[in-house]
Amino acid sequence: MMAQRGYWANLRTGLRTVWTGLRLTFRHLKQARRRRAPVPIWDPSYFRQPDGQVTIRYPHEAIPVPDTGRYRLHNHIDDCIGCLKCARVCPVDCITIETIKAVEDLGTTSNGQKKRLWIARFDIDMAKCCYCGLCTMVCPTECLTMTKVHDFSEFDRDNMVYHFANLTPEEAEEKRRLAEAAAARPTAPVREGASEKPAAGSGKPAFAPRAVPRGQSAPPGQAGAPATRPAFAPGAVPGPEPEQSGEAEPKAETSSPQAEERKPTPRPFVFKRKES
Amino acid sequence: MGSAAYLNGYLVIGALLFALGLFAVLTRRNAIGVLMGVELMLNAANLNLVAFSQFDPYRLGGQVAALLVIVLAVCEAAVALAIVLNLYDRLQTVNVDEVDNLRA
Amino acid sequence: MGSGMEFFIALLGPVLGVMFVALLVASFIALYTLAAVYAERKVSAFIQDRVGPLETGPRGLLQTVADILKLLLKEDIVPRMADKPLWVVAPFVVFSAVFVGYAVMPFGPELVAANLNVGVLFITAFAAFEVAGLLLAGWGSNNKYALYGAVRSVAQVISYEIPAGLAVLSVVLLAGTLNLQEIVLQQGIGASGPRHLFGLPFLPDVSALGGLFTWNVLAYPHLLIAFAIYFIASLAEVNRAPFDIPEAESELVAGYHTEYGGIKFAFFYLAEYGGMLLVGLIGAVLFLGGWHSPLPNLGPVRLADWTTGPIWGIFWLLLKGFAAVFVHMWARWTLPRLRVDQLMYLCWKVLTPFAVAMVVVSAFWASWR
Amino acid sequence: MDYYRIAFYLFGALTVLAAVVVVWSRNLIHAGMGLLLTLFGVAGLYALAAADFLAVVQILVYVGGIVILLLFGIMLTQRIAGRAPRTGVVNRTVGALIATGLFVLFVMVIFSARFAELPWIAQGRMIDRESAPPVGSTVERLGQLLVGPYLLLFEVAALVLTVALIGAAYLARRSRQEGARPRRMIS
Numbered sequence: 049m050m051a052q053r054g055y056w057a058n059l060r061t062g063l064r065t066v067w068t069g070l071r072l073t074f075r076h077l078k079q080a081r082r083r084r085a086p087v088p089i090w091d092p093s094y095f096r097q098p099d100g101q102v103t104i105r106y107p108h109e110a111i112p113v114p115d116t117g118r119y120r121l122h123n124h125i126d127d128c129i130g131c132l133k134c135a136r137v138c139p140v141d142c143i144t145i146e147t148i149k150a151v152e153d154l155g156t157t158s159n160g161q162k163k164r165l166w167i168a169r170f171d172i173d174m175a176k177c178c179y180c181g182l183c184t185m186v187c188p189t190e191c192l193t194m195t196k197v198h199d200f201s202e203f204d205r206d207n208m209v210y211h212f213a214n215l216t217p218e219e220a221e222e223k224r225r226l227a228e229a230a231a232a233r234p235t236a237p238v239r240e241g242a243s244e245k246p247a248a249g250s251g252k253p254a255f256a257p258r259a260v261p262r263g264q265s266a267p268p269g270q271a272g273a274p275a276t277r278p279a280f281a282p283g284a285v286p287g288p289e290p291e292q293s294g295e296a297e298p299k300a301e302t303s304s305p306q307a308e309e310r311k312p313t314p315r316p317f318v319f320k321r322k323e324s
Numbered sequence: 325m326g327s328a329a330y331l332n333g334y335l336v337i338g339a340l341l342f343a344l345g346l347f348a349v350l351t352r353r354n355a356i357g358v359l360m361g362v363e364l365m366l367n368a369a370n371l372n373l374v375a376f377s378q379f380d381p382y383r384l385g386g387q388v389a390a391l392l393v394i395v396l397a398v399c400e401a402a403v404a405l406a407i408v409l410n411l412y413d414r415l416q417t418v419n420v421d422e423v424d425n426l427r428a
Numbered sequence: 429m430g431s432g433m434e435f436f437i438a439l440l441g442p443v444l445g446v447m448f449v450a451l452l453v454a455s456f457i458a459l460y461t462l463a464a465v466y467a468e469r470k471v472s473a474f475i476q477d478r479v480g481p482l483e484t485g486p487r488g489l490l491q492t493v494a495d496i497l498k499l500l501l502k503e504d505i506v507p508r509m510a511d512k513p514l515w516v517v518a519p520f521v522v523f524s525a526v527f528v529g530y531a532v533m534p535f536g537p538e539l540v541a542a543n544l545n546v547g548v549l550f551i552t553a554f555a556a557f558e559v560a561g562l563l564l565a566g567w568g569s570n571n572k573y574a575l576y577g578a579v580r581s582v583a584q585v586i587s588y589e590i591p592a593g594l595a596v597l598s599v600v601l602l603a604g605t606l607n608l609q610e611i612v613l614q615q616g617i618g619a620s621g622p623r624h625l626f627g628l629p630f631l632p633d634v635s636a637l638g639g640l641f642t643w644n645v646l647a648y649p650h651l652l653i654a655f656a657i658y659f660i661a662s663l664a665e666v667n668r669a670p671f672d673i674p675e676a677e678s679e680l681v682a683g684y685h686t687e688y689g690g691i692k693f694a695f696f697y698l699a700e701y702g703g704m705l706l707v708g709l710i711g712a713v714l715f716l717g718g719w720h721s722p723l724p725n726l727g728p729v730r731l732a733d734w735t736t737g738p739i740w741g742i743f744w745l746l747l748k749g750f751a752a753v754f755v756h757m758w759a760r761w762t763l764p765r766l767r768v769d770q771l772m773y774l775c776w777k778v779l780t781p782f783a784v785a786m787v788v789v790s791a792f793w794a795s796w797r
Numbered sequence: 798m799d800y801y802r803i804a805f806y807l808f809g810a811l812t813v814l815a816a817v818v819v820v821w822s823r824n825l826i827h828a829g830m831g832l833l834l835t836l837f838g839v840a841g842l843y844a845l846a847a848a849d850f851l852a853v854v855q856i857l858v859y860v861g862g863i864v865i866l867l868l869f870g871i872m873l874t875q876r877i878a879g880r881a882p883r884t885g886v887v888n889r890t891v892g893a894l895i896a897t898g899l900f901v902l903f904v905m906v907i908f909s910a911r912f913a914e915l916p917w918i919a920q921g922r923m924i925d926r927e928s929a930p931p932v933g934s935t936v937e938r939l940g941q942l943l944v945g946p947y948l949l950l951f952e953v954a955a956l957v958l959t960v961a962l963i964g965a966a967y968l969a970r971r972s973r974q975e976g977a978r979p980r981r982m983i984s
Contacts, residue, residue: 059778066763073475073762080474103479330805331912334842337809339903341835343896344816350892351820353885356870360819360832363863367839370855376912378846384938387848388947391939394851394858395954399961401863405870406968412874421887442800514830545936549853556861560833563868567826579872582865589861606936 088112110199117196118181121172123212127157127191130165134183134192142176143183144169146213148220149227157189167213168220174200175208334375342368353419355408359401366397453530461701465492468757475761502690507570510687515568519688519695521561526702528554533709534609536719536741547608548596551710552589555665558699559585562674562684565696569687577683580768581674585665587775592661594783595654598790599714602648612718615642616736639724643717648793654786655715657779659752662707664775666700669760676765701753708752712745719745805845812838823883825871833864850936 053061082100086109087093104111113119130147146169154163184192202208215223341364348361370390377386412418466481466489473480481488506512532547534540544550559582566578603611616639645652664671675683685696712718719741766774815838818831836859843852943951 055777069762070758073758076477077471077474077758080477083479100477101474101479102477105479105482330801330845332907333805333809334846335907335912336904337812337842339900339907340813341816341839342903343900344813344820346899347892347896348820350888350895351886353887354825356825356867356874357828359867359870360828363832363859363867364816364819364835367836367859371839371842374843374846374848374851377848384935384942387851387935387939388942388950390843390848390851391854391943392950392954394854395958398858398862399957401866402965403961403968405866406965408870409873409969418874419885511824511826514826544849546849546853549850549857553853553857553861556857556865559865560830560860560868563865564830567868567872575872579869582869586861586865 086111089114113196113198115196117198118184118194119179119198120174120195120200121177121183121210122193122195123170123172124191124193125167125170125212125214127159127189128167128170128212129157129161129163129189130167130170131188133186133188137182137186139180139182140176140178142173142178144171144173146170146220148223149230150223151226151230157191159189161189166215166220166223168215168223170212171209172212173209175205331375331379334371338368338371338375340368341365341371353421355411355418355420356405358420359404359408362400362404363397366393366400369393454527457527457530457698457702457705460705461698462492462496464701464704464753465495465697467754468760471754471757472761475758496694499690499694504690504692507687509570511568511570513568514564515687516692518561518565518568519685519692519699521564522558523695523699523702525554525557525561526699526706528557529706529710530702532608533706533745534612534713534718534741535745536738537613537736538738540609543607543609546606548600548606548611548714551706552593552596555585555589558703561699565688566684569684571687573680573682574684574686577674577676577680577686580680581667581684584667584671584674584771587772588661588664588671588779591657591775591779591783592665594780594787595658595661596710596714598654598783598786599644599651601787601790601794602644602651604794608713608718612713612720615644615647615717616720639720640717640722641724642720643715643722645715648790650786650789650793651715653782654790655711657783657786658711658715659755660774661779662711663756663759664771666703666707666756668700668704668756670763670766671771672760673765673768673771704753704756705749708749708756709745711752712748716748717744801845804841808838808841808845811835812842823886825883826868829864829868829871832867833860836860836864848935850939 079099080101084097084100084102084104085093086104087097088111130145132145132147135141135143135145145167147165148168150164150166154166156162179194181194184190184194187193200208213220345361345364345366345368348364349358350361352358352361370393373386373390373393375386377384377390408418415422469491470480470488472478481491484491484494506515529551531542532540532544532550534543562578562581562585566575566581569575599611600606603614605611640646645655663669667674674680675685680686685693688696721736721740721744812835815831815834819828819835822828822831836855840852840855840859843849843855
């Protein structure tokens with residue numbers, strides 16, 4: 049290209065472009081006396097500050113986050129029914145839930161759903177979270193939400209794991225014992241004890257209550273496994289659950305727990321393994 | 325104390341440089357090593373010229389001669405290096421004792 | 429033989445004096461480099477709409493101090509395959525080459541460490557040592573990027589020495605001396621001969637006026653072009669952008685100082701920033717009146733007289749030098765890096781012919797005067 | 798004792814020691830660095846001999862030009878990167894004998910010549926560094942000489958430079974022959 053153009057034209061272009069560039073940068077240098085204000089995005093002037101320094105000195109000042117910001121997860125444990133949907137949908141497996149069948153009445157959630165499970169453990173590892181929001185979408189009781197808190201760095205990675213369960217370990221042990229007793233009453237052999245040994249390959253032991261309400265409401269559960277009935281007795285009062293109508297559960301996934309359900313042996317503990 | 329006392333000093337250093345340069349020229353196999361020896365010898369000569377020129381501060385014949393020697397040294401180095409590069413291109417060697425082939 | 433002790437005592441005074449001056453200049457360069465690195469960060473930040481260092485010290489002023497401390501405390505690593513003596517000595521060679529240049533720099537009337545008759549040539553000559561140092565660093569590192577960087581750097585510096593030298597020559601021809609101090613003296617109220625405005629004899633003599641009008645660039649207007657040529661060439665000689673292909677990080681990691689760290693790297697840094705100031709000062713001395721004030725005597729308002737003196741001299745000269753350094757930074761954060769062929773095109777086909785033309789003009793001017 | 802003597806010995810020692818490195822070191826790059834120091838020392842000796850212009854030209858031309866050129870030559874004619882470029886040594890004994898013989902001869906000549914008695918040296922034209930003021934800049938005088946009595950030499954030198962430049966450029970250009978391998982610095 050250099051050869052095609054004349055020497056003088058080339059020289060002239062060179063000088064002109066150098067001058068233009070230097071003028072441009074000098075203008076920015078002068079504008080560095082101004083700086084943009086840390087206004088939130090809903091401020092009308094947010095997009096009208098093209099001049100001056102754009103840097104926001106973050107820890108000292110911050111652009112306010114909108115109330116609709118979706119950053120850190122929060123679980124309102126009082127509304128959680130332990131359905132495990134969030135844990136299953138999570139693409140990065142950052143939610144670990146452990147539930148215990150409740151023998152007593154737990155009351156209902158704020159939107160009227162029956163609670164049947166103690167949440168012994170509800171951990172979200174925010175270090176793994178990819179902020180996709182899928183878990184909040186599948187949550188039937190809308191207890192799992194994303195909050196506008198976005199600055200929660202920690203020195204220790206363990207501190208990034210948020211615990212939402214409201215049971216102390218002792219309480220959890222107590223409930224577990226109760227659940228076992230209730231489960232053991234109708235059928236003599238209890239295959240697995242209270243110890244939460246994970247199955248091979250599964251890193252997170254979790255009780256799978258997912259089959260529970262469904263098996264109760266669905267006819268095969270009733271017909272095929274009468275022996276399990278007592279185990280569900282405390283929570284089995286109402287008929288069809290409202291939550292079932294509320295969401296579309298993949299049928300393929302339901303089949304396997306149901307098959308387990310039909311087995312004569314009661315299985316208080318089913319290890320959750322997410323198929324992906 | 326005049327500078328005559330230094331004259332012998334200059335001359336001895338010059339002689340030493342010349343001898344070292346000659347030694348390098350005689351013993352180095354690498355052509356560039358030989359060139360370095362030549363530069364040493366040229367400098368030895370220049371040193372003598374300048375040493376004597378200080379007794380002649382108004383005509384400075386020695387310094388002019390030294391200046392011309394420097395110019396010639398530049399020419400010599402440039403041409404010699406060009407030759408060395410050429411040699412390397414053709415023979416893949418710069419060892420002067422291997423370059424004994426007239427048909428290369 | 430008995431006078432050996434006395435001799436050494438007699439020697440001690442001057443040697444200490446020289447060392448004191450040298451230390452003064454060295455610490456000045458070190459302090460200036462600290463400030464210049466900070467300034468470079470700030471300038472680059474402001475040009476890019478950022479804020480630059482802010483956290484360390486008030487307004488980030490201690491950032492470079494912290495960096496220097498970090499460099500000093502770093503482990504001194506020598507690459508296993510490096511040519512150790514060359515590798516170790518290279519940064520100091522490069523720095524000394526720059527440092528020596530300050531010895532002949534006139535900072536004010538009577539204020540020059542070594543008033544050499546061949547000052548201009550002296551500085552040019554010692555730039556050659558810098559080249560040798562860079563080559564040492566590149567070769568000694570035993571790293572292909574370092575070697576490529578060094579070779580590029582050497583090719584570039586030697587090439588650009590020609591237009592720079594010719595531009596300097598066009599000044600020297602008119603000044604009739606290689607002594608930097610004399611060149612400065614000619615450009616101010618102290619000028620001995622008549623000095624006409626724009627060098628034209630029919631315009632009034634401004635040698636009593638002083639100030640801006642007696643500077644070489646105004647006394648001989650064609651030197652403005654020579655100054656531009658010199659400035660561009662000096663950018664290349666200190667390997668600054670847009671001529672920083674010796675250390676083009678996208679191709680060569682960091683060029684000749686790829687393998688260096690710690691104190692040795694700090695010396696390269698000192699050399700780079702010291703070199704920037706040095707070429708700026710030389711430009712100021714040759715073209716912009718050196719330590720002379722830009723303010724002219726206006727009738728009874730003797731601005732030039734009032735603002736001339738040792739302290740003022742340092743002030744004005746450093747001001748001019750810092751202005752040049754600022755332009756270096758400004759250009760660095762504006763212009764993209766040149767390709768190697770563009771670099772050589774600029775040097776040999778643009779700057780050198782124009783510089784030769786300036787020398788010819790100067791020669792005619794000098795003989796016609 | 799005076800500073801000139803100290804400086805003279807310093808520069809002399811530097812010159813000689815560095816020259817020994819040039820001759821001794823088989824690593825060509827080290828030899829090149831030795832040459833650089835030698836030339837620097839010689840420049841210092843020039844400066845002490847009231848040849849300031851020549852000293853600076855020596856550094857400018859030799860250090861900035863020739864040594865760099867030599868180093869480039871070494872790097873361009875080296876096949877394997879990562880190995881120090883070494884030079885073989887031949888004729889060691891003979892070379893040492895000839896060089897030593899020549900040196901002894903020189904020294905004998907120098908000390909038997911009695912230069913101080915030469916008329917033009919003894920005529921009081923010499924610079925007495927302590928008493929006489931230093932002979933100003935040699936630059937002016939050299940310039941006048943070069944365009945005066947030595948004009949022809951000057952012009953011839955210019956011609957030689959031009960011819961050498963063209964010749965070197967011609968010789969060093971890449972040969973277009975078949976089979977000639979492209980020159981590579983790092984292979």
